[in-house]
Amino acid sequence: xxxxxxxxxxxxxxxxxxxxxxxxxxxxxxxxxxxxxxxxxxxxxxxxxxxxxxxxxxxxxxxxxxxxxxxxxxxxxxxxxxxxxxxxxxxxxxxxxxxxxxxxxxxxxxxxxxxxxxxxxxxxxxxxxxxxxxxxxxxxxxxxxxxxxxxxxxxxxxxxxxxxxxxxxxxxxxxxxxxxxxxxxxx
Numbered sequence: 001x002x003x004x005x006x007x008x009x010x011x012x013x014x015x016x017x018x019x020x021x022x023x024x025x026x027x028x029x030x031x032x033x034x035x036x037x038x039x040x041x042x043x044x045x046x047x048x049x050x051x052x053x054x055x056x057x058x059x060x061x062x063x064x065x066x067x068x069x070x071x072x073x074x075x076x077x078x079x080x081x082x083x084x085x086x087x088x089x090x091x092x093x094x095x096x097x098x099x100x101x102x103x104x105x106x107x108x109x110x111x112x113x114x115x116x117x118x119x120x121x122x123x124x125x126x127x128x129x130x131x132x133x134x135x136x137x138x139x140x141x142x143x144x145x146x147x148x149x150x151x152x153x154x155x156x157x158x159x160x161x162x163x164x165x166x167x168x169x170x171x172x173x174x175x176x177x178x179x180x181x182x183x184x185x186x187x
Contacts, residue, residue, distance in 0.1 A: 050149045057145045066095050074127040081126030
């Protein structure tokens with residue numbers, strides 16, 4: 001038996017209202033408690049979107065962003081090593097368990113740990129040939145990742161973005177942080 005046209009019309013109208021309400025909710029501007037909250041949440045959302053692209057790349061190499069950052073730090077002093085606590089201090093984001101992070105890299109043969117004879121309490125970590133090779137293999141994918149993340153911005157926009165992020169972050173950096181911009185140098 002065919003459906004009652006009146007009830008079908010009511011059903012169609014209800015579906016249309018629900019779809020219309022959904023569209024209105026999606027197009028409605030986001031509400032924030034303050035301008036600072038909006039800026040913070042925009043920054044957080046941007047980080048989330050950028051991190052998703054980064055995670056996609058690093059997962060192909062079974063690495064985390066912090067592990068990659070650690071390998072890059074070690075490459076900067078290669079063939080020398082760096083003390084574990086110095087690595088933790090220089091990471092872009094804090095690593096609450098630097099020992100476990102180093103353990104994972106060591107298990108893969110990407111780093112080598114040694115203790116200095118003059119101070120056995122200090123663990124020094126150095127990059128292995130396998131670690132160097134992995135960094136070499138990552139060069140192009142990481143470059144492409146950064147292009148996907150921010151390549152749509154013009155150079156002057158990137159400089160302004162960097163300036164604004166430094167301005168927002170500087171009051172919260174530790175004294176002497178490497179991340180505090182030295183504006184006396186030309187960029």
